[in-house]
Amino acid sequence: MTESQLVLDRDGFVAALGGVVEQARTTGNHLGLMLVDLSNLRLINHRHGYEIGDLLLTEAGRQLVATSKLPSTVFRIGGHTFAFILPQLNTPAFIALALNRVQRLLDESLYIDDAITPVQLRIGLAVNLEGKHSSLATLSRAEASLARVKRGAVLEIDSLIVEEESSQTDIALEQHFSEALYDNAFELHFQPKVDLRSGRVCSAEALLRWHLPGYGAVSPERVVQLAEDSGQMYELTRWVVNRALRALRDWPDTAGFPLAVNIPAGLVNSPDLADMLQGALAIWGVEPSMLIVEVTEGAVIEDKEAGFNNLQHLRELGIGLSIDDFGTGYSSLSYFKHIPATEIKIDQFFVRRILNDNQDRALVGIIIDIAHLFGFSVVAEGVEDGQTLQCLRELGCDVVQGYYFSRPLPETELLAWLRECDGQPGITAS
Structure with a gap:
């Protein structure tokens, strides 16, 4: 220096x-x-x-x-x-x-x-x-x-x-946030993921929603910010995990697929993360293999050694691990080699550009090929049209997620949607 x-x-x-x-x-x-x-x-x-x-x-x-x-x-x-x-x-x-x-x-x-x-x-x-x-x-x-x-x-x-x-509104929201967390006033919506080979729903992602009377829908980003500002991110994450696992336990066998929950960056290196997840799985009687933890690539890179060790512990427990927003951080071949993931999620920033940008299309293809070499399944999020879907199929992508199939749905609507399409949301497996 x-x-x-x-x-x-x-x-x-x-x-x-x-x-x-x-x-x-x-x-x-x-x-x-x-x-x-x-x-x-x-x-x-x-x-x-x-x-x-x-x-x-x-x-x-x-x-x-x-x-x-x-x-x-x-x-x-x-x-x-x-x-x-x-x-x-x-x-x-x-x-x-x-x-x-x-x-x-x-x-x-x-x-x-x-x-x-x-x-x-x-x-x-x-x-x-x-x-x-x-x-x-x-x-x-x-x-x-x-x-x-x-x-x-x-x-x-x-x-x-x-x-x-609009920060005055934020101050009021901060007060309502703690009340909502205490009163279980949040809800989860679920967005299905579709296996491109079978054409069937293979998992779903749980997404936090908050509708505040007199205010309307509070964006998930704002909810996370409120949790961070108030020092209640752990409590909010615990609520999401437990609510998701309760839903998974109560779903009929026809919807017996794994459920993914997002873990915020600040908790990836927390020594309490594994205990919290284990405790929730035990409470709701859910097998670890039915839970997928989604973490952003940047959250692992921020403190690579601690993050990798923590995630390795989750994998040893049998919990699935998905790396979200992949491609937006600093990746290397050594990253692929050592990260204990089961799944890579390609960020929608690249997915939405693959029809119009040859470089992004090539980059997505390279990520898919390398991920497969290391034994990872690849999910593309942000799929909104049939052309993008076909392009991803040609590139060898495994799973897709996006509005082309379904927006995130409340629990009852998801189960009705699954019954209606019988787990096959209108695509033909190659």
């Missing part, structure tokens, strides 16, 4: 952000938080050596400090992630100017020459109007924004500001 490179200082960053939030709360000004991630730095280190990687980190930190003119607002908070605090914003729209300036300066300054792999910048944002959110809630929002950008979403600042301006 070069002497001028910013050192990791997450504690200093959290303290500084807390001070800025308190100042905004007192003065009535606004603040922003920008997370700047050199997302392919590991690849650059591997291809060109750590000296090049350190040089890029040093230059990124120098440019951010120079742009800020306030060294106490720029911190390195991860191996390749910087935090840039934007205090005293008279109008939240100023954050757009800061974003554009940072993007332009880093794009220019981090270019070395054509022989060096270009840096892939990913930037997440959070706006905190009048300091109404805590420092940790602000950081959580910025991290969620960065995660969406890494998955291919476009950062829409206007939408971000509009969402923040």
Whole structure:
């Protein structure tokens, strides 16, 4: 590491952000938080050596400090992630100017020459109007924004500001969230997955839904954010797991297929995860093989050793493991070799582009072929038309999921749908 490179200082960053939030709360000004991630730095280190990687980190930190003119607002908070605090914003729209300036300066300054792999910048944002959110809630929002950008979403600042301006509604939602969790006011919908060889439903995914009287449907993303902000993610996940397994126990034998539940990134490395799942399986008398745990690729990569060990334990218990949003994180052949998965889910970002983008079609084909070599089943999500379905069949995909077959359905509607189609939702197996 070069002497001028910013050192990791997450504690200093959290303290500084807390001070800025308190100042905004007192003065009535606004603040922003920008997370700047050199997302392919590991690849650059591997291809060109750590000296090049350190040089890029040093230059990124120098440019951010120079742009800020306030060294106490720029911190390195991860191996390749910087935090840039934007205090005293008279109008939240100023954050757009800061974003554009940072993007332009880093794009220019981090270019070395054509022989060096270009840096892939990913930037997440959070706006905190009048300091109404805590420092940790602000950081959580910025991290969620960065995660969406890494998955291919476009950062829409206007939408971000509009969402923040509705934060008073969020405060009310936070109060209702705890009540809903206590009162079992959530529900699960289920989206079937179809085996392309047999043409039959082979499993389903349980998806959280919350309809709040007087408010309407609360998006699953917002529910997860509320759980994170209130420190109740474990409790929410436990509710989902138990509710899903109860449904699975009560379903007739004709719907006797495995059920998948999503485990949030923050719990993948938790030592309590296996005990929670084992306890729920015992309570509802469900065999471990009937439960599939879906985790995002990024959640495992974040702490690879701890994540792999935890997931290996789940596999040893007989629980299925599906890697969701595959292709949006940093994958390698060693990743395929060591991950204890049973299933890979190709992210719908690629699936929806395979008819119009030859590179994405080729990439999906490569993922399917390699996954099969390592013994994984491959699921494509986001299938919405027959042409995409046929293309996936030609590429050798195993299982498909999407609105072409069914939207996520309440439990009673799912069972009625299964009876109506007799488990064969109108496709012909090849």
